[in-house]
Amino acid sequence: MYLELDGQGPRYAQLIRALKGAILDRRYVAGTRLPPSRALARELDVSRNTVLAAYEQLQVEGFLLGRVGSGSFVANVGPGGPRKMPANTLVAPLSTFARRALANTDGRHVPGHQHQDLRYNLQYGVPLANPLLASAWRREVTRAAEHVQLDYPDAQGLERLRVQVCDYLARRRGVPAEPEDVLIVNGTQQAFSLAARVLLEAGDVVALEEPHYRGARQVLVAHGAHPRGCRVDGEGLVPAALPRHARLAVVTPSHQFPTGALLPLARRMELLAWAAREHSWLIEDDYDGEFRYGGRPLAALKSLDRDGRVIYIGSFSKALFPALRLGYMVLPPALREAFVAAKWLEDRGSNTLEQAALAHFMASGGFERHLRRAAVALRARRAAMLAGLARHARDALEVVDSNAGMHLTAWLGQANHGQCEHLIAHARTRGLGLYAIAPYCLKPPAQPGLVLGYAGLPPADIDAAMRLLGRCLRETGLLA
Secondary structure: OOOOOOOOOOHHHHHHHHHHHHHHOOOOOOOOEOOOHHHHHHHHOOOHHHHHHHHHHHHHOOOEEEEOOOEEEEOOOOOOOOOOOOHHHOOOOOOHHHHHHHHOOOHHHOOOOOOOOOOEEOOOOOOOOOHHHHHHHHHHHHHHHHHOOOOOOOOOOOHHHHHHHHHHHHHHOOOOOOHHHEEEEOHHHHHHHHHHHHHOOOOOEEEEEEOOOHHHHHHHHHOOOEEEEEEEEOOEEOHHHOOOOOOEEEEOOOOOOOOOOOOOHHHHHHHHHHHHHHOOEEEEEOOOOOOEOOOOOOOOHHHHOOOOOEEEEEEOOOOOOHHHOOEEEEOOHHHHHHHHHHHHHHHOOOOHHHHHHHHHHHHOOHHHHHHHHHHHHHHHHHHHHHHHHHHHOOOOEEEEOOOEOOEEEEEEOOOOHHHHHHHHHHHHHOOEEOOEOHHHOOOOOOOOEEEEEOOOOOHHHHHHHHHHHHHHHHHOOOOO
């Protein structure tokens, strides 16, 4: 029994106050049997007479009931409960970082938390359900558990996993890297957080594509950055829109998020020239470069970098599953030590067991086999969504066809933002989860749009969801 004596006055009086407080705070509810007097005396290092005196007084006051041969029990003292203080008196004033973090975080609008209970949820980023992957991953974790070192991990990441990442990037993305260039992180979010800690001072300007990945903006703003939106067109980021004196720019050249545009080579070279001229950094977020369905992909921006200005970020959340929380950064030599030091200070290193399991999964070819199977499944789901949109929503939505990724973007050409929100709310009542593009922008775009994820549903369900979307568009007056 945990009781804290306050040190004021006789021991029996201290014990009475402690027991009263525990009973009134409902830590000991009615009917709870208190320890025998000898046992409590030993536990609190007081005399048995002290405990007996306290029990006797509490019985007189009605807080305890004594039953001969059974002991002392807490009485029913009526309404009560923990004493509550005003919320603003419970903690000291928050730090500037905490205030910015709270201002930029709203769990009600986290994608996937809005429509979890719906039959057809078109959330972007839902993992592809693959029973074969689940079985393979269980085997890898079991195998790794038999061999993994139980000491603190290397803050930079398990070397054999960094070797596999380098091999994968060289073959699939054209990125030349050595294991010492790679830092294993707990997903893309930690990569952005480390970049903000290492590269930014409060007040620094960062350039973001408009629209952009909202999670990056939230992290950077929480660290005090001032975001500047840069125009995106059908070919991705417009380099002429980049601001001067920006400390860094976050770009998605291989599959602009969320529009899906592919940045052509000429613009990539302009982007690198801007970084060199402004002495700025480029963060290349290659969030789903594993999945392409047509045409040969351009090499990553990092592969063109000759000045050491590009920080490349990759993640296993889309390729495998988000719960894994493992990603990686490929760092310029000038930044390696600073990023590893920041990672060490933050968490001493990522989970060694899962790193070991992933390293073997990649080395054995299991990762590549999974990617091939996933690409086939995603291609079928993408085709089902495109066909369904053409059949059921052609006159209301302008679909941006992207040959990569796990989602499509569709613009509502004849609607305003209020009508878009009404459509989303109405679709929810019909069992369909839709997501607006506006939260991914610093300012609302000229026309509203939807981000339609297709990874989480099989083709038959996607076809049914598109029929339901067409019905919702008609019911809200957006489709004749």
